[in-house]
Amino acid sequence: MKLHYSMRIPLASAAVVMAAGCVASRNEITTDSVGIAVEEITEAGVEVAEMELAADTIIRLTEQDFVEVAEELGVDVASVKAVIEIEAGKSHQGFSAPGQPIMNFDLSMFRRFTSKRGINLAKYRKSHPTVFNRAGRTQSAVYRRFKAAESINRHAAIEGTFWGMFQIGGFNWKKCGTKDIDEFAMLMSRSERDQLELFAKFIINSGLLKALQQKNWAAFARGYNGPGYARRGYHTRLAAAYRRYNTVKGEGNS
Template identity: 40%
Template sequence: MILRYGDVGDDVALLQKRLTRAGYPIPETHVFDHATESAVMTLQRDRGLVIDGIAGPKTMIALPGVALPCHLTDADLVKAADALGVSVASIRAVNEVESRGQGFLPDGRPAILFERHVFYKRLKARGLDADALAAKYPNIVSATPGGYMGKAAEYTRLAIAERIDRDAAHESASWGAFQIMGYHWKTLAYSSIDDFVSCMQRSEGDHLDAFVRFIAADTALLSALKGRKWAAFAKGYNGPDYARNLYDAKLAQAHAKYAEREKAAA
């Protein structure tokens, strides 16, 4: 569940009650108002989380105590902005819109999505009979996308793929909060696919670092991000269907919000 400014209802009231019990007292209004947003941001700052005022899974987990060390921090966002030469507001906007919000599953493994059509291509490139394997494992090897099971079940698909070709399997999954494809490992200056996967298993800060490397390696994407050309950035990052999900509009709106906060805090 994700709660943010403007939401109303019993879930908001429960959040307000939990915030008060955690030492961030606010009225129980059933409305996610400015006071609630401010309390959430203070909690996030105290727990070392990204300060966005949105009560997502990591913020909810942080309410009873200290956030897990693998979570993305505000310092990670500042470091990423410096590395790319863009405003922190731009990185905050991308993190809000383009990330999955939760880079790890509840069992501690990084979130993945296995792409059977990528695996098909990787196997062909290695000289294996991808078509024969597709006939035997249609959910794992195919010339077309699909077969997704989601969340932890993606690791079941990955395990089957690993028995066919371990490196190709890891290259054929997208990893972490920003869902960077494994086959980019060499372009992104990792020493091997194993090195890339090890980093993805370590922390959401490493997920963001992979995203930074990905953007830095693509001059068009980096230029779009620096110029805040959100349609061009969304198209380059998400593909031609970006407009269907309003990624560019969401990025522009999120950037305006964070830029206004930075201006107010200056």
């Protein structure tokens, strides 16, 4: 299986690029429209764009992205979209802002990983009150908590956070195939295609691919969501989401 973190993108693709309030398809990309550097070259007769991502750019998933990764996994597109819907909602958003992936900071997990590093969080309650404030539920509030936690210990903060549209725990960075935890955070923060490929690596290395291929929702839910999946109805919601996508324009066919 060949999964890669490539940012070389065919100009003919129908991807949507969102930057500084501007929306353009990839075959309309110019440096004026989205503030990214584009160089047209030819490889085997196919035009490609070298895109240097700007800090104010969100690169959204395209239907072609779904098709490519689904085919590499041997699953249908509807299965992948079903997981995204349960984890990220029907909007399928992987980012709350450019460079800021959807996050769920977990204080108990952060406490566990700081403790493993010999850090007593109680000492930071007064100096870092944001870390302990559970009131804010918006993504901007979650991001502030994460940054405050990061100032205590970066790696523990990454491990104690669930990332992107697939809400993968940072402690799973090895199963996502990254060389270290910093690469995991970088890829999660770079593009939705990166998030999709990290998910693909994760389910392969976690032994969940067969369950997804067979649409064994209970087995997949148990491994992906934990032993309490049935109480949360994770498997039934996953099956329902799959049925919806499987009946929309033939999306169930990979």
